[in-house]
Amino acid sequence: MTWRYLLTLSVATALTATLATPASAAGETRWRADLTTVDADDTGVTVRDGALRLDRTAPAPASARRASTRTGFLVLDPQRLDAPANAVAATVESTVPAGAEVAVDVRGALGGDQWTEWVEARPGAPAALPTEVGTVQVRLALTAEADAPEVRRLDLRAFSQVNRSGDVAAEAAGLSYRVYATREGLVGGTTANGHVIVARDHFVALPSRRGLSSKDTGTYSVRVCASNGRCEWAPVWDVGPWNTKDDYWNPSSTREMWKDLAQGKPEAQAAYENGYNGGKDQFGRAVANPAGIDLGDGTFWDGLKLTDNSWVTVTYQWTGSGPAGVVRTASTPLNVRSSASSTASQVGLAANYAQVRVECQVTGESVSGTQGTSNVWYRLAAGKFVAKAYVSGVSGATNC
Template identity: 60%
Template sequence: MRYLLPLVAGAALVAGLASPAQAAPASNEWTADVSGRAVTWGGSPRTGLIELGSHRLAQPANAVTAAVTGDGVVDVRGLRADGQWTEWLEAPATLPVTTSTVETRVVLSSGKASRVKLTATQAPATVAADDVSVAAAGRSYRVYATREGLVGGTTANGHVIRSRDHFVALPSRRGLAGRNSGNYSVQVCASNGRCEWAPVWDVGPWNTKDDYWNPAATREMWKDLPQGKPEAQAAYQDNYNGGKDQFGRKVANPAGIDLADGTFWDGLKLTTNAWVTVTYLWTGSGPVGTVRTAAANGTVNVRSGTSSSTSQVGLAANYAQVRVTCQLTGQSVTGTQGTSNIWYRIASGKHIAKAYVAGVSGATAC
């Protein structure tokens, strides 16, 4: 369930697609003319995003500053050694890794921007290596989930919400994947044992700068709260911030995640708002793969074993990334990625056919 600001709770902010690397010379100072670039608008209050794509640095760096002519702020992220991206941070930003490739985007609140100047430098690290990736599975917390609904509306990354859709919303654009991308995905598990793997395509509920899964040192707001506790939960249960969210609204439930209808009803088989266990998969390490289905709004069955005769224990949404624990030989399956008898274990007692998962490298035998 979403809440009004004035229309949609969590104020779905616009984020965008990961763009391919630009064929520009490597440099640590560069300028982008954005006056003629396409802007994706959405959310409430209305915001827009201009994708600037990836940029190769002449010298590795971990800090980026930005000067915008006109409206807007710049988000930046860096490419990690494992091929995954760091979270988006608002510039000026010190990234948790030193990198040779950064990606940037301009977030508009009104009006338009005409020019962006960016500079990358090497600064003292502000995040310990343990804060970047704490375990193979990633950080995991128990939070309250509500159903988003809003079929026909537009999410923060420009996706038009469909009936029985499969994605989630988190209350920070730091972990917001681009449209038709799952480089920020979660594993959500209900108390009935069912799980869904889904991409993060919206911002909310309640807050828009509450990356509660991060440690206090790097949390954007509410640094005095325990890691893993959403501000809305603290406001609702403990009267934190006078019981209000960052916009001054009275918090009516402790939600830390919104679930699209298909994730809520079909993936987790929920009938009402509930406490769930969420694993923020980009905070983990190890082999990853991307789920690909023939239908844009499709899902793949997650099974208790390595054949279609074993029980269905959840779903994995199209575009979602999954962390692969190990691989096994099982029933041969034909899917979008060809025919294979390999199955991936993506959690204890949870398996998915390789025939529907792209890009896995380095998976070991179970």
């Protein structure tokens, strides 16, 4: 089947290099995406005969346990707009066999390496942006169980429109919900963003690609806290468990699926506890636990010191505001201490590449790390501190 469709969305998104740029009307930006280049940020896609195709070796999201569903991503370069915009329309020329899908995800730059959440642009279903942005980015997601889809052309138009009502502004710390966590395991498997899982790995999986970071980045990270008081900050590198289109942390009005469920309640939890959707996930599988997040083994065992699946409190860092930084270590996670000293008790971990929200800063022990030497420590939460020497990009943090 060959088809074309028009997508209008109100979300911050970014596109990349242009080919021939159509004429733009006042207050809008038009461009054509370059689909001829695949680089290190892209996974599971290839260019052949002038078309972008899903590669036969593309991975399936490990956490979703759907080995037959391959997924590939082409992440386009950020596109600077001629005028601020909060919507992007896309015209896609593609061939999509039965059982396959081509989706256009979009996000907008908020400054300081911060981005809005990825939101899918759908035909006739605009998505609201929280604010107008000057730079957008687009990601093509190709999925298939058998025959691969291909995309031959992608034209884009950024403009401003009236936002939908009903969106809820996040507090400074970000949206936070209590959900059931399971251990992902699957060492040697490949996550949705192309990361190969290693022993005692530090990352998490959420059941929607709206919060999926590219490999070796933490633009979308979470803070996961257990009832024992320990927390880990970890990047979202996989899609699952159970579902792949369940962004349950978002308001019901903007949720991808299951719009009749309360904000903060995963579909798997509703299916398991209340028989929602006949007790099944989006693929028709009987839900065996109420999980709303999967934890890498290192996050599960070392960060939170869990011994079994458990209820945890998850804060979705990208939904917050205020100072933020990125953990940069040689590879191992950064110790989170109970005070501003390397001899204080360890009360959690912050994974390499994870984004952390900073409440305030204090003066403490001088530490040397990847970001130089400093006696400044950042408080990430009550009684939880990390050394500035291992955190990059924080701006505007006030004294505690």
